[in-house]
Amino acid sequence: MAMATSIATVRRRRFAAATTGILALALAVTGCSSGTGEAPTTSITFWHYWTDRAEVLQSLATEYQEETGVEVKLELVPGDAMGQKFQAAAQADKLPDIAASWEPAGEVLAVYANEGQVQNLSALDGGQDWFDRFEPATVAGVSYAPDNPWKVDPGAYLVPFDTNNMQFLYNKDLFDQAGISKLPTTLNEFVDASEKLRAIGAQPFISGFSSWPLESMASMYIDNAISPETRSAAYAGEGRYDTKEWTEFLGIFETLAAAGVFADGIVGYDMPAAETLFASGQAGMIFDGSWALGVFNQTNPDFTNYGVFLPPSLGDEELRIPGGVGSTAFVVGSSPHVDEAAAFLEWLTDAPQQKKYAESSFNIPANREVATELALDENIAAFAEGADKLIAPTTEVMQAPVITTMAKGLQLIIAGTDTPAAVAARMQLALETGQPQ
Template sequence: MQKKGWSLFLVALFIAVSVTAPLALAAPKTLTFWHYMVDRKDLMENFAKEYEKAAGIKVDVQLFPGDQDVERKMEAAIQAGTAPDIYTTNGSGDPVKIEAKSRWIKAGGMLNLDKYVSGAWRSNYIASLLGNISFAKGNPYGVEPGLYGLPLDSVNMQFLYNKELFQKAGLNPEQPPATMTQFLAACKKLRAAGITPFAAGFGTWLGISLWEVYAWNIMGETGMVAAQNQGKRLTDPNWIKTFQVFTAMRDAGVYADGVATWDNPDAERLFAQEKCAILYDGSWGIGVVKATNPGLVPKIGAMLPPSAGKHRVYIQGGYGVVLAVNAASPNRENAVKFLEWLTAPAQQARYAKETFNLPASSAVTKQVKLEGAVGQFADDAGRIIPNILKSRGNEVDTQITRGIQSIILKQKTPKQVVQEVNRAWEAASLK
């Protein structure tokens, strides 16, 4: 190229860069956000658009259905250095899942939020439940102490029931059964009216979840602590009673056919189709029903599992969806700002009202009136089973789950199940 031509080229290039550079600088930064919330897909995308307008930061929302699938995908992405800037995980206190989170942290995939989350911001949450997404000083995982996520919502587990089907069976929908005796009688009335009484995904963790409710209800805190923390295992005769609850329900014709091997979506589907009257599920089940049969939502009530013992009924619960920031992300500061915006009371209130999920923020719970079954779930947030027991171990919990299934299928008695659980517990203690 001749000297004159080269000069003209450089001038043209300078002009092109001068014109386009301001545009490039003005282009919004982009955060990548992975989540698994199929029923909240549209709301998450709307939040992203609103945040871009408010802060000038674009959020690329990517959906990966299935909370377990996205957990595996996140682990692989963190190890490969390809994780998103911000993502959802679960707030489970399960030791296996806590150990997985420790691996993520060590690989640089979860940001310690202690220096970012102010006292006012942190005080919106129940301190004891933040423990599920925190690591304490001297933790056995060798992880730096701190808070590694913030909840987007909270959950608890109760019995959802169809008020219209209750009426058809001659039951008062405004006075659901409070005791096991009343519950069994109500289920017999439902069955007599040609209505399947009860469904639950007992092929999964739902079985041991409900069993633990009755273990606390029958044994009380003293009995639970004595059995699990002091090494007495299931030697107390009352432990047999905790499994007899499932025998009594079976013999009263409570269960839908097949529940012993069902996944949770199987049970939710039957309830959403109005083919059974009662469902054991979490507060998220209302959102599932809304997505498949919105007309049923106003007809749903929520009730505590009916008492079978002399102690207070406690329920399963905690934080559900948790937001975490990738510590290795060059955009982590912007990701934290988005996290703060998304968990602010205004967004939390809208999230609760539009998705039928319970807010994680105590400030929102006090300010926003939640209607219907959502409000009934929220009212019982103070009944969550306290996290004060040592882990029984996976082998023991698996044996309890299988035992409940075998009782439902009339394969074993409660006494036999307790004996097998004790053997698994003893074997686990010798490892």
């Protein structure tokens, strides 16, 4: 991370030189000139599903054409259809030049990477220098490691536009009305703040607990409450879930529910409904991701008096939060315009463009120079500061049937219709049978 102006200046010059080299190659191949106003001799197509930032992407594409003469045609595709559309287009040999990725660098994309339809960007001239502008952890999140099980040639295959993490957000007006002068850092303080919010008629805490956010919140407290040794043993099938440690973890949610922390009917809320409740000023706190800033701006542009804070920890040990690489795209390796497509994505992730992207979309820019050195919205900055507090990536994960059983059990615990001990026992049964309980 750049710590001094001189270092940052050197990096900017190096990035500019790399960008110039790739653009020069693209212009030499296509024969187009920059800023002539003539019809482009090269046109590249970019499929994406980011409706919330379509306007800023179009603006940047227009700016790029004015600078280089290369036209970028942006096509919106429904997010849940991207994978199917890409597969069908691959079979019909009608792929775009660039596509927003619907999957991380893992098993699904490995098939396309091995077939050359997802380009290894590290293998391109200047590819290594290009990816120096991102944090090492971000690069790792868009790359296939040398020892990956899918035998994909190692390197960076996805281009990160932003990063994300999940924290708590709070309504400053409701906190003032409730007389909450200190942000909660422990569960006891969290409960106390919630009681004060209920006293003024506000729902204390909301999130999309009918789906994945409940698992994300649980992952924080698993990491915070259960020792690494116990986690590893359970994930490997050598330990047990029906133990005191796992039962006490589940009991965190029972305690919070009994104290009235959770909004009424929270297990029936998906994330859009939870975000609407918070953005309408009816809830004091929400567990959400950095992308929520853009959602709130779209949902209620007048709702601006809110802040971000790290979720409360169980004790003295700092709580780690979920997060990682956010929106990504890749160059289609079978495209006749690989160099031009790579040049556009490199330009798009350079500092000036990343700043415009961040200010318009309210996302944390992946370019570390922008994330750390340029003036950003205070809430974007607060999320950006969370980048060094993420749950450490690991290959050890909870078994899928156990995750499903735990999520369902947590909903029942929050609703007051089940107990931590009973849920822990069902998690163990799910481990033993390989079936959700």
